[in-house]
Amino acid sequence: MTKEIDLKMNGEIKRLTNKTFKFDSRIKEGWFSAVYFLKTKKIAEEKVPNNYVTMQFFQKNHSVLCGTDEVIALLHTFADNPEELEIHSLKDGDKIKPFETVLTISGAYQDFGYLEGIIDGILARRTSVATNVYNVVKAAKSQGKQKPVIFMGDRDDHYTTQAGDGYAAYIGGSTAQATHAMNEWWGKEGMGTMPHALIQMFHGDVVAATRAYHEVYPDDDLAALVDYNNDVITDSLKVAREFGDELKSVRLDTSRTMVDRYFLRNHHLMGSFDPRGVNSELIFALRKALDEEGYHHVKIMATGGFTENRILEFEEKGVPVDMYGVGRSLLSLNIGFTGDLVLLNGQPEAKQGRRYRPNERLEKVEYFSVNE
Secondary structure, eight states: OOOOOOOEETTEEOOOOTTTOOOOGGGGGTTTSOHHHHHHHHHHHHHOTTOOEEEEEEOSSOEEOOOHHHHHHHHHHHSSSGGGOEEEEOOTTOEEOTTOOOEEEEEOHHHHGGGHHHHHHHHHHHHHHHHHHHHHHHHTEETTEEOOEEEOGGGSSOGGGHHHHHHHHHHHTOSEESSHHHHGGGTOOOOOOOOHHHHHTTTTOHHHHHHHHHHHOTTSOEEEEOOTTSOHHHHHHHHHHHHGGGEEEEEEOOOTTOBOHHHHHOGGGOSSSOOBSSOHHHHHHHHHHHHHTTOTTOEEEEESSOOHHHHHHHHHHTOOOOEEEEOGGGGOOOOOOEEEEEEETTEEOOOTTOOOOOOTTOEEEOOOOTTO
């Protein structure tokens, strides 16, 4: 397992380098670049080889920037004559405004221009995930207390996206990630407790499954998944009575199509709210039941379809959730980047509607070889 990496120096996040990223060598061949970029590269080489251009990148939202380290490593790995490029960039984790320039690259077009689309894509995905996580983490803060947010997006996209998405989630402020791959770039390990499959192997006996988990992983904080039988209060009390102070938390993951048996036994409670899934009334009732038997220390984790808006709704109601697990909504790609050529041989030259936008926040990036 990767050793923990100290990403901070003097309170700031250090840049990741080429050693972190596993690039596909076919990038150099133009395999992932739009063909018109490849054609422009060849024309520039043959017709205007002495050009010197500046390309700048921006997006149109208030966002949390991520992907700059990956882009810089990409340029240092695949650009021709990378040591001759002049790169200025913001850093991963910087808050950015609409149309703010986040990155400029200056040099001969044929040396780096064919990477434009790949750069846009890296910045778009990483910034989208980081911003989504940041907004969810912000929503999960109430009365000055930050509640943990666990990034659980492993089942919502192709597995090859996990390392980059996990790093972006870390930049956005998530507390932990579900897989080891999600932690690869920032040097941690994945965390998790039990899936429904474990309870199934014990024929739906939550106590037996929790006991087996505790015996095999005695050093873990003991957390029980309690919605398998669609009776979260009954099963939460069962494990709490069995394990007492050893039980640290219970997790609810009730399907949005199901109504917990607590409400089926208490029909009089229904009528004024949607009783399906992990709803606020169920969590209020669970907290009350645990507290009445003295299990004040047992925390409640809510998972299953949570979004920024849903968490905000819970927090505004004061729902006693202690931590949230969020997946699919964090992977929504709603931020796009644009790369524009804005200077030619030191003079303004850009398509109509675009212009050079200098940004005093940009920092010059020193060249490092792929072997560093």
